[in-house]
Amino acid sequence: MRIGLDMMGGDFAPLEAVKGVKLFLETVANEAHLVLIGDEAALTPLLSDAQLDQSKYSVVHSSQVIGMNEHPTKALKEKQESSISIGFHLLKSGKVDAFISAGNTGAMMVGALYSIKAMEGVQRPTISTPVPREDGSYGLLLDVGINADCKPENLLQFAILGSLYSKHILGVDNPTVGLLNIGEEEGKGNLLAQATYPLLKENPLLNFIGNVEGRDILTNKADVIVCEGFTGNIVLKMAESFHTIAARRGIQDDYMQKFDFESYGGTPVLGVSQPVIIGHGISQAVAFKNMISLAQQMLTTKLLDKMRESFVK
């Protein structure tokens, strides 16, 4: 298995990306060969200093970088030699099995949706966030922002994708699914929630437990919580702001610490035909290490094959 990593993406690249690679190789049981995409002149001394096992990685040179504020579609088209363009090219041609970048988020989304495309049967790929819970386990909330307007069928598909992710990546056996809503009983909520409820209830692939409310998001009531990306994104960013506030107020609490999502990982795009993980711009070594681990886990568990099976007509 070969995992492609954009070494030039993110605010602290390439140094933190190199540190992340080192951390991964030294602390995670690894079976992957890493394909490090970036400017050779910048990478060579850093990789040399890091004293990595050279059999574990190879470098693919890229001469361009897509900046954080560039227009995604335009940049992807015009910068064919950028690390992100090359990453998707390698992924599409089968030379890597997964691709990770903490670079321009829009370009990563465009690449995921239009270069490698959605799985057959998936109407709208989605992004999720892990939801830390007090017992140390993680729930999953999706969509958290790429699908601002949804149809009931989209939410049903998010539930299926999320359940498989919860099971195979988060290790939850028979994950429960809840519909984010503003009342407990069936029939409550906005038109979208009302129409989605029966679809979730009747689908044999799901362990649906009904509606969950705002107060239930951080509890163990449901392992997978589905909503459209508008509400999900606001919930995600508000949860992050609680962490910011707690930090500013000097509140020392292990649990509150966990809402600092950006510092410890990336976001896989679910429902596309190959593993793509998008990191936050502020990613440092730990986040890079975690993203490589996640890509490896997505490949070893054959998560995407399981997703594909669920969408076979």
Add this chain to the structure above:
Amino acid sequence: MRIGLDMMGGDFAPLEAVKGVKLFLETVANEAHLVLIGDEAALTPLLSDAQLDQSKYSVVHSSQVIGMNEHPTKALKEKQESSISIGFHLLKSGKVDAFISAGNTGAMMVGALYSIKAMEGVQRPTISTPVPREDGSYGLLLDVGINADCKPENLLQFAILGSLYSKHILGVDNPTVGLLNIGEEEGKGNLLAQATYPLLKENPLLNFIGNVEGRDILTNKADVIVCEGFTGNIVLKMAESFHTIAARRGIQDDYMQKFDFESYGGTPVLGVSQPVIIGHGISQAVAFKNMISLAQQMLTTKLLDKMRESFVK
């Protein structure tokens, strides 16, 4: 000015309602005459024990109570002698100028919307929540649950109602208005947000500052934040859950304490033709005191006249 108070509503009525009346009369500069609606046999000894100034209140007997779990419309229709039915009757006939209850929320909403009705020009009355901020001031978020599906025009009206509430009740001079959204720039967001943005931007009654994101809700970025009631309700309940978690984890923090919305007040229904305040079932003395104060403030500031003027064609 006469303020009607349902003495039988809420989990701790009538005792906590009586305590709230006492607290109000003893600690708030008051000009209102209180009309206490409830079972005389239950109230008389409690009021006597409380040693209140008898010139400050009168009692209107009610022989029935609408239970917390009764069907709102049915109960209002069948229990004409209930404290809530009598309260709306007094309000409609001008015998009280405001009505407060911590009883059946649905019955209060039905009474507000169908007994006294919306102001002329207001399409959809709304409910809001104060948003505590770290500097001690309060923002306002609306709608928080009665309008799960909205049109752009509804959000525009919420912004106008919320701005007047922020100015006259929360004491914010020229309150800024933000549109809750999932991106900063105009054009971002779901279809509703995209269509609402220009309406807010062009309205001369509003001090619109653009989009605000989930991470901005608890900041001073906007004094009034508008959204449909689905997202607003989820945000509200999630914020409450942070308080619950902080309390459970023994986090001692004045600011976190303020997310315990239910314990310290009620929710005015904005956009109806007379002041109606709905309390939470768990309301105790302080919450009742605060709701009476709020009703008095809504009357002394002539808030509803100012709202009416804004909706004159």
